[in-house]
Amino acid sequence: MDLILKATNLTKNYYSKKALKGINLEVEKGKILGLLGPNGSGKTTFMKIAAGILRPTSGQILIDGQKPGIYTKSIVSYLPDVNYLYKWMRIRDAINFFKDFYVDFDLEKSKRLLDFMKLDENDKVTSLSKGMLEKLHLTLVLSRNAKLYIFDEPLGGIDPNAREKIIDAIIDNIREDSSMIISTHLVRDIERLFDDVAFISDGEIILNGNAEELRTERNKSIDEIFREVYA
Numbered sequence: 001m002d003l004i005l006k007a008t009n010l011t012k013n014y015y016s017k018k019a020l021k022g023i024n025l026e027v028e029k030g031k032i033l034g035l036l037g038p039n040g041s042g043k044t045t046f047m048k049i050a051a052g053i054l055r056p057t058s059g060q061i062l063i064d065g066q067k068p069g070i071y072t073k074s075i076v077s078y079l080p081d082v083n084y085l086y087k088w089m090r091i092r093d094a095i096n097f098f099k100d101f102y103v104d105f106d107l108e109k110s111k112r113l114l115d116f117m118k119l120d121e122n123d124k125v126t127s128l129s130k131g132m133l134e135k136l137h138l139t140l141v142l143s144r145n146a147k148l149y150i151f152d153e154p155l156g157g158i159d160p161n162a163r164e165k166i167i168d169a170i171i172d173n174i175r176e177d178s179s180m181i182i183s184t185h186l187v188r189d190i191e192r193l194f195d196d197v198a199f200i201s202d203g204e205i206i207l208n209g210n211a212e213e214l215r216t217e218r219n220k221s222i223d224e225i226f227r228e229v230y231a
């Protein structure tokens with residue numbers, strides 16, 4: 001099995017708080033993993049470690065066979081759950097900022113995506129609504145030709161009608177050999193994207209497997225399993 005990510009006994013403590021308690025998780029190349037769990041279960045912490053922003057307390061994480069560092073950052077496109085753009089920026093500046101920063105940034109793709117998201121290059125970042133800002137973040141992150149995309153809550157601010165179209169855009173804009181980890185509370189809306197799912201609770205993986213097999217085994221959707229597991 002060719003893995004893009006392998007976490008072994010990964011732990012993270014914030015002072016006395018044990019946010020991750022020995023995570024073992026694998027993501028295969030070309031696959032999309034849904035990382036599902038309630039508030040405070042450790043999703044963001046795990047994603048930040050995978051993106052090379054936080055260091056684990058113990059254990060190991062390998063991205064494309066390597067520990068987080070310069071190489072892994074160059075192949076991971078990470079969408080955090082916060083706004084990280086400067087207030088002075090117009091959309092055009094944000095695009096140029098990314099283009100200068102990432103060698104895998106595809107300018108043509110970013111133009112197509114801006115068009116699709118109905119975003120105007122001249123608009124100031126501070127003038128965007130929450131949903132528009134999310135669309136801009138998605139545009140920036142998807143415009144990289146990355147090996148691993150990490151999306152922390154990508155569609156929370158986007159209205160339900162637009163979600164479907166954006167999910168299609170996500171599928172259309174990643175290469176077949178790219179992989180993705182997505183955390184979300186909108187399980188029902190997004191579950192069709194998942195090849196595999198991992199349910200996390202209080203810093204531990206409590207259920208992990210192929211999404212279709214889990215549906216068949218339990219005769220339930222992933223959304224229904226999610227509700228059952230965290231009831």
Ligand SMILES: Nc1ncnc2c1ncn2[C@@H]1O[C@H](COP(=O)(O)OP(=O)(O)OP(=O)(O)O)[C@@H](O)[C@H]1O
Pocket residue numbers: 014017018019037038039040041042043044045046
């Ligand atoms: N910087 C920090 N300092 C102290 N504790 C933290 C810090 N960041 C996260 N935590 C704690 O670690 C635990 C896991 O948080 P994390 O943000 O990873 O959860 P999450 O699953 O992403 O939650 P949500 O769905 O609400 O975004 C929580 O108990 C949280 O309070």
